[in-house]
Every structure is written in structure tokens, then in C-alpha cells.
Amino acid sequence: MSVEFRLITGRTREQAIGLHKGKASQPYLDATHQVEMSGEDMSRVGIDEGARVRLRTPAGSGEFVVREGDLPPGLLFVPMGAAANELIGADTAGTGMPSFKGQPVEVEPA
Amino acid sequence: MKYQGVEIEDTFAEAFEMWGSRLIITAATPGWAETAARVATGLATSIIGCGCEAGVNRPLPPERTPDGRPGVPALFFTTSKEAMEAQLLTRVGQGVMTSPTSACFNGLNVRERVKVGSRLRYFGDGFQVSKYVEGRRLWRIPVMDGEFVVEEGMGVRPAVGGGNFFIMAETQEAGLAAAEAAVAAMVEVPDAIMPFPGGIVRSGSKISSKYKGQHVSSNTPYCPTLRGQTEVELPEGAEAVFEIVVDGLDEGAVRKALQAGIPAACGDGVLRISAGNYGGKLGKYQYHLHKLVRG
Amino acid sequence: MGCLSCAALARTSTEVTLRRRESSSIPIEAETISPDRFRGLSETQIARLPAYYGRRLVTLGDLFEIEGVHTDQIGVEGDVSHVKKIGYGMTRGSLTIRGDAGPHTGALMSGGELTIDGDAGDWLGAQMKGGVINVMGGAGNFVGGAYPGEARGMNRGLIVVRGNVGQEAGLRMRRGLIVVLGATGDFPGAHMIAGTLLALGRLGPRPGAGMKRGTIVALGEAPELLPAFRYSGTFEPVFLRFYIQHLIKEGLMLSQRQLAGPYLRYVGDFNELGKGEILVHV
Amino acid sequence: MTTHEDVTCTFCGCLCDDISVEVEDGDIAAVKRVCANGRGVFAEHCSDARRPTVGGREVDFDEAIAEAARILDQADSPLIYGLSSSATEGQRKAVELADVLGAVVDTTSSVCHGPTGLALQEIGEPSCTLGEVRNRADLIVFWGCNPSASHVRHFGRYSVTAKGTLTPRGRQDRTVYVADVRPTGTSKTADHFLQLRVGSDYEVLSTLRLLVRGESVSAEEVGGVSVAELGELAERMKSCRFGVAFMGMGLTMSAGRNVNVAELFSLVAELNDHTRFSVIPMRGHGNVAGSDQVLTWLSGYPFAVSYARGYPQFGPGEFTAVDMLARGEADAALILASDPVAHFPRAAAERLAAIPTIVLDPCENLTAGVARVVFPTATYGVDAVGTAYRMDNVAIRLRAVLPTERPTDEQVLEAIIQALPKRAAQLEAVK
């Protein structure tokens, strides 16, 4: 069963620090393959910290490790990076900018 | 010549150049369209006293009006474009805008326009809205039942006024019946109107007077009660004369109306059909009665 | 004025037909495809008109098979979805694209008829000053819009799109009429200065953002309106009947009954002049 | 050991130019005053002598140049992308290459503050340098940005806690608002946090504008924020001495994009009827502001420029890299100092793997992984001198603290330009 969320992506310090070690490095991969979710949503979806979930959008899907984050219910945060971009469509509404923030996304346990 | 026993005098109706305009007045119902149009064209019998001559044509079905609602064409005739603008401004402003659910569109597809909506818009006190579609600009003016929509400019064109004929009858009753019959036939002609009450005028006038400052006076040669006091031009036995005056958007419209009206007037008790003219000195158009009747 | 419902999609004997020789995703700029430019030219002369294939200056003949005598009617066939600026600035004649069109089609046009059998790209009819554009499919962003930095979008004319349109349809439009039979994207009528956007399908979110004047008509589903709009009343907009009558005459299959009111009227954007309106069909 | 003072860190748009770098035995031994984000610029610098590669094989410089020139010359629709982590010296050459070639040139602005540039074209931009913030600002609003993660020293050097001439007590002399969809490190430092519903920035900004203008607002809540709270912010904005709004990707990347930003710019412009108010976009990459500047003075436009017709044309959504790639419109690419494979939507990233791509970058990155030709280049600000523009468009000279055997971006690009057949001749011939 899947639940619909809004996804935002963005910079985290871990991502920025991992970046310097190379995008193939473990710190970077770890930093960019996680998804933050509110505790409320975690219980709603029925998953625990550290669980793997699959996020799915019309553009694509990918697996992420769940972290509890200080987020309002219904909102997910994934650090910017190649993993997040599997989920982002290429439509830019005529501006050049894809929907990196606010993308509707479905979550299912992996 | 005689037509159906009625003498058709060998004379002509002399008509003048005027400026004509046609508005399409619409409303939520045929009744309200008619009301607005009648009021806007009210008291417009003669240029002399009313500033314009006006009347309505047959109502239009919704699919033939600019806004898909019931509509009535209203025709206006003045001696100048300036006068037309002033008249339309007053008549649309007071007669149409005030009338429930109404809207007012230009009904003449010509280049020359007088400003109506573009001047009435100021009634909107800053809340008026302009809409422009394919060369036509509408003004939307807030009113108490919603919006009054009026087109910015109304087409004007050179037109013909003062087409006429006289019905001379044995009795008032017979004359009036003949005149009514004539009008009934003439209203079917689009682009022409008979501005007088019910299309008929009984107080025909001449352009002279014994009094200073009075420009027109009773058409004494056609007043039956003046026989003996002054010279009259009435056939024997004629006791009542009615005149029908026609204005049209072009020369042909007036002709068609006269052609429809004169034969229809040739009924029982009618002695003679005549027409008014000034010897061809004043008007550009001459409608010879014989030619009209022969077709 | 052409018949919108039965727009001549079939090739007629008097048109110049351009058939794209191949399919390619390299962007092409070909504003030379316009009745104004073809006027008085022979097939060979038309074939010599310039176009850009990516960064290469080429000729229309390199890109298209050209057939037909010179005339005010042009037909374009084959895959031209990456061909930009067809009918750009055209002032006359008719141009029919039998397929999908690229961006900027009919931008700055001031007269004539442009028909697109398929979908159109972004900037369809941008800053157009007159004429009619008729799209059988959908269209991209900024239909009838203003290019960056420009004060005014579409300034006259008619655009009809049967399918959906993208974002900011009617951006800064100053005059004219845009009719969308499908859904509109975000910010329909953004920064409208005047003019009318008639949305028969679902109206996109944040309609009329920044509008000064002008009218957005939502005949389908309408979104929650922005806080900068206020409800002003319910009425029967007679002027709209005038528009519909005009569109019926243009051949669009509409009826007065289908669009009869009443409509809820909202006014805004009160961060701008506040003289715009959104009419929502009840 | 040598200590270099006043070294500039190029990680983000703060361009902190007070870094102290100790170099010992040809390597960086210590970096002081740098933040966690920027430390890697020095600590993880890549300046080993590496040769370029073609198809993964190490080759001579000239061979790589020849291959790059061949790729670009054969392309019908080449794309030059990135620029923002280079210095203006490299950026200028990249634009020159685009001009010579007839290429499309786009920068990482298009996926960061491109929409901000579009808003500027629509509204203008009331702005100031960061020193004005430091010295004067008594009200600071962070909208859709999280400098505590992205611009770590911003607070201390320029904004929240910085002490300046009219703000001698630093944090105590300022009121700080944060508007964001989620609590962040930044919101935790704020006096007031407006937590917005995702995607409702436009509504909230529009409401703020209404309130500043004294228009009535009938709603009690907009975008998750109470109108009363917005009213209070509006009053503060009007009555402060010198207000500054910092804005970030929260506005440019969510639905509304440039329109969101334009609404903020309008708000800020109108606040100047009451007091003084400025807006500063939080530029990400160290010299992304420089790429806007360079491209603008050379072409007239800040990003999304096509030289395909021999002169510059501006086309956001048209000549922007994501769109060009996702639609398959680019048939070769030169990527300068950025990593689109890591940062672009998949559809666009995949195209880069499918076409011949040339990469200039000091470090290995995902794009280099799919590229045909890779030039390991010197790092401006570490082993090459250059110029970069801070987020407030102040140009800062970048020092070199290490020697390098690597070529700079400028040198590689110049070599490619020299290796290209002259395009002008072709243009003339067809005319």
C-alpha cells in the first residue's frame, strides 16, 4: 500500500561534506540515500528509523533509508543528489528549473 | 393614373439626405427588448421638434443578435453626425441603459462611427470595463441589476429621410383604415421606419407661417375644414388626409417602403394618393408616385 | 476569418506544401516559413530561404521537400515538433501544420490564420497582434504571453486551443481572446493587463496572479482563488454572450445554453490595480 | 611552512575571504576559520598531476584537446554547461567558446537562481551588499533558505550575529524571521518562524503584500500561517530601520518558481515606500553569481543563451540545460566545473551519457564518469588565481596557495578554441 507525500530536496551539511570526498564515496552515498519523514507519518506508514522505503514518482523511483525528521506530516525531505534526481521529472514549466521541491511522491516499504 | 380605383397623382415625394444609424437593443426577454427599443425611439417623430426621427424594425430572434438574446433593431435619423451622437447618447443613456437587462450594440457594419459607449462609460465612475473583440469594443457599465453592455461606437451612414405620401379619403374612418393598412405593409421593410405615431401623421406641415418666429404651420392646403377660407388642394369629397413619412438607411429602403405602402393604401373610400415636395429644389431624392406604383 | 471547427486540414491544390525530410531532435529555427516570406516565390526560391539547423545555417530546401506554387496558403507536414518560429510575425494568409509544432509558433503574428493539427510548443502566439491561431491539440507554456522583460503579451487576435495548455497562459496579455477547451496550467492570466482568457476545462491554480485588468472565465472546475481576490457578486455577464456568439460564428461548437450563467465574479489582484475579474461558472 | 591569510573559500556564495591556510611540504596542513562545508575545498582538494582522458584512457593534453575540438566541431547543437565553480577567467573563455562555436551556453543558475533572474527581469531588484546587512539591518527575513546548512558562516559574517556599525550588539540588535516549510537549523535561530504549507509561498507573499499595502484580507489563515502573524510581520517590515530578505531555493524550486520570487521582489520594492528594505538571493556555488555576470556582459543575458544563430538569444525553458538535454536537443556537451549527472533529473542526466561529453573539473564526478573526454583542471582559489563574485555581486580575488601542474579552465578552453576550425568562414560562405 502506498501513501502520497510531497517531496522536497535540498542541501544538507552531510551531503556537502560527503561531496568533497567524491560522489562515489560512501559518506556521500549515505548522505544522499536517506529520506526524512515526520514521526507521525512513520507510524502512519508503519515504518521505523533505518527502514528502507521505495519512493515513486511519475519520473522514477528509488530506495532510501528512513530517518525521522522535524517535518510536518505529509512532507518528505531527501538530500539533493543523483538519488533524489531519479524522482524528479524534467519538466521545467518553461523556466529551466525542474520541480526539485514540492513533487508529489508515493512511499511504499521496500 | 388610377390604381384600384384610386387616383394616383402625377407628382413625386421629395426626400432629403440624413444620417442614419441602427442599434440592436437586446434584453433578457423579447418584451424588455421591445420596451427599451420603444422608449429609446420614443418621441422622435420629426426632426423639427424632436431632434431626430426614429423607430423600430421587426424583433430579431436570439441567434441573430450579437449576444444571443432577444433583440429589436432601432433606427435613428438625424441631419448631422454630431446630432446623431448627441441623440444616441441621450436616448441610449436614458432609454436603454435605464431599461432592465438591456444591452445595446451597433447594428451597422460601416466604418464611420459616432461615440456612444465610449461616452456613456463615464457613468461607470471608474468601474467601467472595456472589452475588445475582433475590432469591436464593448463597454461594461455597472448598473443595479448587473451590467449594462454598450458598444463603443455606433455606425452611421448617409441615409434618406422624408419619403412620404398623402392619403385623401372620403371620411376620417376610411382614411385611417387605409393609412393603417399602408403602415402594416411598410413595417415589413427592413432598414426603414415610419417615425410618426403608429407610422401616421395627421398634422402635416408646411414651411411657412404668418407669425414671426414660427417656422412651420398647418399644412393648410390639405386641411378639409379650411375649404372656402383658403385655397385647398383636395379632390371633391375628400374630408380627411393622412400622411405617411418614411426614413430609410438608403434610397432603396425608402423606395421599398413606399412601394409597399401606396398600393396597400388604395382601399375603399380613398380618393387620391399624393405626395409632398418642394419642386425638387430641396431634396436629393425624388420618388415619382406613378413609377412607384407601376413598379 | 476561417472556420475553426472545420479548419482545412486537408491539403488543397493551391497551397505550398513543405514536408520535413527526416525526424530529428536538433532544434531548428525557421521563421522563414510564413506566407509573408513565400509571397511571390517559386518552389526553388522558397527552397533557398534560410533556416538554422542547430548552429548550421541551412536552407528550407535542406530540411523540407517543397511542392506547390506560390500562394498565401502553406501546409507543413512531417515531424516539425523541434522546428521553432513557424509563422513568426506572419501578417496574412494561412498556414497549416499537420502535426505537432515547436516553440514560438505564430509569435508576433499580426494577421492571417494559423492552424496546428497536433500540439504546439511554448510561446504559442506570444505577443501576437492579430489573426487567428487554432490548435487542435494542446499547447505549452506562455500561450499568448510576453517574452522576458517585455511589458505586453498578446495584443489582439484569437487563440483557440482544444487541448490543455501549460503555465502562465495569457501572461501579460493586453487585448484579445484566448480560448482553452482543456485544462490550463498554473498561473493562468498571470499579470494580465486586459483581454480575456476563456477556460472551458479546469482552471489552473493561482489564476490571475498580478492581473491589473482583464477577464478570466472559468467554465470548468476552478481552484481556490488567491487572497488578493475578493468576491464581488453573482451575475449574468452579457458581454460573455457576445464573445460566445462571436466564437459560434467562428465555427466553435459552443452554445449559449451551455455557457449560460450565472457566474460568480471575483475581483483582483488587489496587489495591483484590482480591476481584473475571474468569473466562475456556477 | 607557509601561512596564507585572507584566502577565499569558493564553496558557497558567501566567499568568505578571511581563511587562513597553512601549507607544508607542498600540501595543505591546516585551514582556519573555514566552515564544515568549505573545509573540503582545501582539505580534499584535487591537485595531483593527472593527465586528461579520452574514453577513459589517459592521453596527452594535445590529443585530448584535438578530440574535444573534433566533438564540438562535428556537433550540430553543442551545449556548454556549468561554469559556476570556475573563476571568471574560465567563464569568459567558456562564453567565448560558445560564441565561436555557435553553441548554447547555460550555467548552474538555471537549476538554482535562474527563476530569480527571471524575477529580476520582471520587477527589478532592490538590493545591497552584505556589509549593509552587517552594519544596518535590524530585521532579517530568511525565506525558503537554510544557511545554517548551506551558507554556514553567513550568520556570523554578514547577517544574524554579525556586529556592525549600527548593530554593535549583533544578534540583540536584530529581529530574525524565517519562512520555510519545515523547521531547520536556521529557523531555530530565529525569533519568529513562519511554517508554510509546502507550495504556498506565493499565497503567503501575496498576502503579506496586501497587508503592507493596507488592503483587507478576509482569510484568517493563508498557507498554514495565521493572517494575524503575517500582519505583525508586515508591520515590522514597515517600521524597521533597514530590512533585508534573503531568499533561496524554497522559492525558486517549488511551484511558481520565478513568480514566487517576483512576488517577494515586489514586496521588498514596495516596502521602500515605508522604510529601507533589500533582498539578496542566497547564491549557492562559489562563483555562480560570477557566471551570471560574465554571461551578461558578454551576451546580455544571465543564463540560457544560444549562440546558434551567431548572436546571443535568451531562452529560459528553451536553452536551459535540463530542457535541452531532456528533449534530446543537444548532440554534444562540454561541462565546465559542475556535475549535472549528479544534479539533473534522470531524463536529462541520461542524455549526457548518450552524447559525446567533455568535462573540465578538478575532481572526479559523476559526469566525468560518463564523459568521452575529461580534463582534470586546476582549482581556482586553491592552486590557481582568479576572480569570483560573492552572492551580493562583489568581486573577490581568489588566491592560489599551492602550485599545480594542471591547466586552468581558461587554458583548456583557449586550447580548444585554437584547435577549432574557423566557423566564421562557414557563416560567410552560406550568406
Place this chain on the structure above:
Amino acid sequence: MRGILGGRVYDPANGIDGEVRDIWMRDGRIVPADEIDPQGAETFDATGLVVMPGGVDIHSHIVGAKVNVGRKLRPEDHRGSERERRGGYWSGSGYTVPTTHLTGYLYAEMGYTTVMEAATAPLVARHTHEEFADLPIVDKGAFITMGNNHFLMRAIKEGRREEARDYVAWLLRASKGYAIKIVNPGGVENWKWGGNVEELDDEVIGFEVTPRQILETLGWINDELGLPHVPHIHGINLGRGRSGRTTVESIRALNGRRAHLCHLQFLSYRAGKGAMHLSDAASVAEAVNTASNLTVDVGQLVFGPATTMTSDGPLQHNLHKTMGGRWVNDDVESETGGGIVPVTYEPTNPINSVMWLTGLELFLLIDDPWRVSLTTDHPNAGVFVHYPQVIKLLMDSAYRAEMFAGIHRRARKGALLPELEREYSLYDIAIVTRAGPARSLGLRNKGHLGPGADADATVYEEKADKEEMFARPRYVFKDGGLVVRDGELVAAPQGRTLHVAPAYDSAIEERIREHFREAYTVSFDNYSVSEEELGRNETVPCDA
């Protein structure tokens, strides 16, 4: 060696008024008669043609932070005003705010070889020089804005004039600038509090100094440092109905000190009815005529699109409020501010019409052409490519009358312009476009064709229509090399950046360093633009 032979030479600095002369050039210099060696020389037949020194623009906004935001702001300005890449020349775009290469090309194609960027905030001087590097052909320099500088105002307040002088010297060196620029002294600082100044004795908030003191002190400093140019002043109340009065007062306040008043047109109005302005050119011109210490440039308005850009922040906010539309503001820490507002000047607008005739009245009422330079304050009052039109207006009174008839009737009413029948001669034009500005700038090698001068020369074909004549020179030489033939580029060498390096007591640096710690966000040691960043450049000597 190259020779321009048989042309009618207009070289006012050397008193040559249309006499037929040969001009010889070698190694970028005009060759003295005794060194001429026609053997193997390349010669250009200028018989029947007019020869002048290369044009010198004393005041234009062509590069740097403001100009570039102007470019960024106005994509619509560039669309349709593009130039294709050709040969080795860059493509470019822009009408009121052209790209750097295009700017250099257009100036050269108009016969100009030296252009001064009129306002650079020292903090962003590096940006100006970066753009200079991409601005080909012409020699150029930057004026450095100082009229609202914190360090200076504090020194003035505390009566430390020598310190102020040393600071100015340091600042000019640090920014690689050419001259002191003063913009709305004190008013820009007050704008940072939402205000402005309106009188010369208004106080600058937080500094207890007045515009008058700032003008006086910088005037004194300029003389002390012996800078080649004089303080380049954009006074207070620009664009306002009382600007004429305050301009006359400012001239008095200068008290005989040398100065240059720029784009005087914008500062020569008196109030009319309501919001209407009228020309106050007569009283301003009279004040200029009697003050031999002054030079001015006009800032002539040209009808059409323009982009106003100035360090005068409050002025631009005011203009934005009047015009609506886009507005850029840019406050620069501790130094200055700035703003940009796009405009279009229309003859149907009464105030624009007054602006147009005010400029022409100044041109015609100021007696000594040596003290008037032709400018449009590009792109504020008009785009520099219209200089030929301005020349025609000055040379052809019939053309002037014809244009006057087309301006707004409210501007025509009571205007002085129709009474002014003066027509500039070619000699006068050579003064106001070359010799005069070069002299005012203190550029001894520019603006003339005497031996040792820079070999910058322009050759025109004389035509009845002076606009046509000056729009398309037959030849333009830069540093002795041909750069334009028949109005078309044939070469685009890099020109020089002209800057000054006045001496100062290095003890000042410690105080400035301290000021940086207090108020700046850039390290003191990263602030100065180094000579290596400039590329081709020349230090113009100071007298002191």
C-alpha cells in the same frame, strides 16, 4: 609609419581649423614633422575629407556593476539589437545597454577612441576592470564614487583633511581609478535611512557633515593630489525643479576651485506649474560662464529608449515611483548606492521635451566650447550611438527648429531655444567631442594631433547632413592602426586602462585596515585591484 594625407584637419588644441595637413603616425604616436619618413609608409588619401583626433567621451556608463545589472534587467533591450559574430569579432546584443565588445565596436565605429566610465563604487571596481578587459579598442578609465564615503565623511567631520587626502589617494590606487566622482553628496547616505539632502547645508545622518563640506574637501584634495582630471560632480537635487538653483549654489560653493559638473542638463531646471519643470539653462549657463574654473558635460536627452542608472539611489527610487515599472537599487556598504530604472523619452511628454531643450540651451548658452563636452550621460539621457544626431542639432539650426516644432506644446511655450541661433562649426564640434574633454580629463596625449599625441584619429567625409557625416567615419585609427574603414570594423585591438597613482603617506593604511574590520565584509588585503588584473594599462601622471 602611416600617413593620413591631404585632409582638412580640425585640431583645436593646436589651433588648426580645417587647414589641409598630413598626419603621420608611428608606434602609436603622432610623428613630429622632422621625423617623417614616407619611405615604405602606408598612406591614406584624405583629400577632401575631414580629419579630427579620435573622439573622447568624458562621461558614459559602459561597464561595471550597475551597467551589468542594467543588461540583466532588460532582455527586451537586447532582442532585436543583436550583432552577429563575424570573423574574429564577438557577437553581442543590446541597444541602451550593449554588451562589452559591442560597446567598444560601436564607439570605434563612431570615431571615438577614449571613453570614461563615469561611476564605479570602489568596492566593485574589480568588476569594472573585468569588463574593461572585454571592452575592445577604446582607451578607458573609471571614476570612483566618493561623495558618500564613510571613511571620508568621518575624516571631514573630525577635521582630518590630510587623512582624507591620503585616503582618497589610497582609494584611487586601490580601485585603479582615474578620477574622483561625487554623486549627490550626502544624499545617497541619507537614502540608506530613507531620506535625501535638498540643500547644500543639510546634514548627513550620522556624520554631521554637509554636502557643501564634502564638495569643498574633495575639491581641495583633488588639487592637493594634482590629479589629471578634476572632481567629477553630479550635484544634489538632480531632476528636480529646484536643481538649477542648487547647481548655481554649488558653483558658488566651489569657490573658484576646479571641478567638472556632469550631465548638467539633468541639473538645470526650475519649477513650473504642478509637476512641470522648466528649463533653468539660462541662469545655470550664466553661472558657468562666469566660473572659469569649471568644465561641464551636457547629458543631452535623445528621444527614445534609455536606461537610467546612477549612484544616486534616492533619485532612482523617486523616478521609479513616478514611472512605475522596474527598479533596481544597490546600496554599497560604507561607500555609495545606486539604482536603475528603464525609461523611454517621448516628445509627446512635456517634461521630456523640456529636458531635451534644456540640454540644447546649455550647449548654446555656455560661451566657451572648451568647457562643454558632448555627452548623453549614456544610457541615462540617451544612447551614445546618437551623438551624431546631437552634433547635427548643434550645427544645424534649421534641424533644431524642425525638431522643436515637434515637441510638446507646454515645453515650447516661453522656451528660449528658438531664439538661440548659434550654430556650432566643425571646429567647435572637434572641441566638444575631443579636444575639450581630453583637456578637462588632463589627458595630454589625447584629443589632439600634435607630435607625441596618441595616434587616435578619425576621418570623416563631409556631408550636408551632419548626422550622416558623423555616424559613419571613413577611417578610424587607434594607436596608429586602422580599426574602422567605411564605418565597418577592420581590427579590434585591446585599448588601455587609464588610471592614476597619486602618492600618499602609507601610515593611512593602518587606519583604513581598522575601518575595514569595523565596517566591511571584504578583507582589506583582498580589496585592492592589482595591476596584473588590468591587462594593458597606463598610469596617467599626477602633477603633485
